[in-house]
Amino acid sequence: MISDIATLVEVIHDTTQQTRNRGMSSPSPIVTTATKECESVTQKPLPLSAKSAYFTLLLFGVVASPAAGLQGENLIRNPSVEVANPDDPEVPQYWFHASSGNNSHTFTYDTDGYKSPRSIKVNVSDYSSGFVFWSPYSVRVTGGRFYTFSAHVKGDVEAQTLIRNEWSLGTGYYGGGDTYSLKRAIPAGDWTKYTETFFVPAGVESVRIFFGVDAEGTFSSDNFSLVDTPYTTNPNRTPMVTIMADDVWLNFKSNAIPIMDQHGFKSTFYINTNAIGGTGMMTTQDLRYLREHGHEMAAHAVHHVNLRTLDIDSLHREIADSVAYLNQVLIGDDFVHSFATPLGGHNKVVDTALREHDFNGLGQSTFGSNRNTEGFFNYPENFQPLNVRTFMMKDTVTDAQFRDLLILARDHGLWLTLTYHQVKPITRPSGSTTTSTDQFRSQMQMISNLGIRVVTVSEGLKRFAKGE
Numbered sequence: 001m002i003s004d005i006a007t008l009v010e011v012i013h014d015t016t017q018q019t020r021n022r023g024m025s026s027p028s029p030i031v032t033t034a035t036k037e038c039e040s041v042t043q044k045p046l047p048l049s050a051k052s053a054y055f056t057l058l059l060f061g062v063v064a065s066p067a068a069g070l071q072g073e074n075l076i077r078n079p080s081v082e083v084a085n086p087d088d089p090e091v092p093q094y095w096f097h098a099s100s101g102n103n104s105h106t107f108t109y110d111t112d113g114y115k116s117p118r119s120i121k122v123n124v125s126d127y128s129s130g131f132v133f134w135s136p137y138s139v140r141v142t143g144g145r146f147y148t149f150s151a152h153v154k155g156d157v158e159a160q161t162l163i164r165n166e167w168s169l170g171t172g173y174y175g176g177g178d179t180y181s182l183k184r185a186i187p188a189g190d191w192t193k194y195t196e197t198f199f200v201p202a203g204v205e206s207v208r209i210f211f212g213v214d215a216e217g218t219f220s221s222d223n224f225s226l227v228d229t230p231y232t233t234n235p236n237r238t239p240m241v242t243i244m245a246d247d248v249w250l251n252f253k254s255n256a257i258p259i260m261d262q263h264g265f266k267s268t269f270y271i272n273t274n275a276i277g278g279t280g281m282m283t284t285q286d287l288r289y290l291r292e293h294g295h296e297m298a299a300h301a302v303h304h305v306n307l308r309t310l311d312i313d314s315l316h317r318e319i320a321d322s323v324a325y326l327n328q329v330l331i332g333d334d335f336v337h338s339f340a341t342p343l344g345g346h347n348k349v350v351d352t353a354l355r356e357h358d359f360n361g362l363g364q365s366t367f368g369s370n371r372n373t374e375g376f377f378n379y380p381e382n383f384q385p386l387n388v389r390t391f392m393m394k395d396t397v398t399d400a401q402f403r404d405l406l407i408l409a410r411d412h413g414l415w416l417t418l419t420y421h422q423v424k425p426i427t428r429p430s431g432s433t434t435t436s437t438d439q440f441r442s443q444m445q446m447i448s449n450l451g452i453r454v455v456t457v458s459e460g461l462k463r464f465a466k467g468e
């Protein structure tokens with residue numbers, strides 16, 4: 001499953017159908033207003049018209065910075081938000097704000113900045129769903145390179161950073177899109193710096209950054225930066241690829257495993273235990289078979305729910321019951337010690353619960369890792385066991401893009417984890433997390449051709465621990 005929040009900002013036509021395809025619980029029609037490259041157009045959110053389960057997300061003009069920029073140049077215009085929009089003094093120039101879901105919120109173009117007079121703020125109350133964010137206008141980038149986003153942040157609620165890759169600038173952008181989260185920003189009472197490096201796949205012409213809040217509280221930000229970042233690497237480090245399979249889809253076993261077997265690849269399964277044995281899902285026998293053939297079993301909670309939304313007892317039950325079930329039924333004399341949060345939903349409370357959980361039931365921590373839905377590569381300098389980064393596979397990933405990812409991993413000694421869901425024949429890419437059997441075959445062949453080592457999550461963790 002992909003992040004529910006990420007889904008909100010994907011701009012898709014046939015939203016209801018696609019939503020069903022993704023197994024979301026509520027349809028989310030998304031309204032997009034795309035204004036073609038015209039900086040003088042006032043970009044002001046329209047009133048939300050949809051109600052209840054219907055999310056409305058209004059995205060405005062596609063106005064990119066004029067060039068991809070020189071190395072080290074800050075690509076965000078009006079990065080300290082000091083200049084007001086001449087047509088709307090309540091908003092900084094080249095910035096806009098928008099929201100989705102059910103919540104009460106205010107946006108403030110504040111007069112309390114980081115080492116400067118102005119900053120931007122959101123305040124959210126009565127939160128039940130959605131995302132409330134500020135966003136600079138699209139930034140033109142060069143695909144196939146790393147970029148570092150940073151900002152100074154302050155407040156009492158964690159913030160989410162979403163990056164949307166835009167493959168074709170100024171078209172209003174339908175299809176081929178890809179939105180994913182970077183690590184969350186955890187503010188304090190005074191200004192602190194948030195920084196994160198991410199990879200822009202080849203073919204992407206511009207990126208959009210959404211920086212905001214998906215819970216109740218106040219969040220201020222200022223002093224933004226996006227710079228092209230040459231990644232310096234240790235050439236002695238071994239590149240690795242991990243094939244992750246989420247949500248116990250039977251068609252992964254039927255269609256993907258025979259292809260992996262041809263290459264001798266092993267995967268890590270993230271299992272939401274209540275789905276086992278359901279229609280189109282694997283049974284305990286299927287999982288035991290895979291376990292006996294060298295595939296790794298890891299936990300993905302009991303129910304496929306956002307753990308951030310649960311009370312503390314339910315949160316602990318989701319972790320403990322899924323881990324205990326796998327330990328008893330599947331693992332045998334080994335223990336499960338890795339986890340993936342459903343929908344990527346996590347915060348400090350979830351992170352702490354995972355880190356402190358007694359994974360083997362023996363009173364000693366064997367916590368290995370947690371994977372959310374935040375991208376892209378892992379390498380020792382950025383590695384966080386509580387937030388293993390991943391690339392969410394979709395049917396829109398082309399062979400060329402996939403090959404670029406592999407080559408980056410190979411040339412820079414990175415650990416690339418690929419999160420798959422269903423693998424089955426499809427006729428037309430729709431942006432869903434299903435991968436066609438033909439695509440999957442081609443992807444495994446590319447990994448094999450490039451000679452990149454395929455490891456389970458446990459093997460990857462061990463190699464990182466040994467500094468390999």
Ligand SMILES: [Zn+2]
Nearest residue numbers: 001246247342
């Ligand atoms: Zn899932």
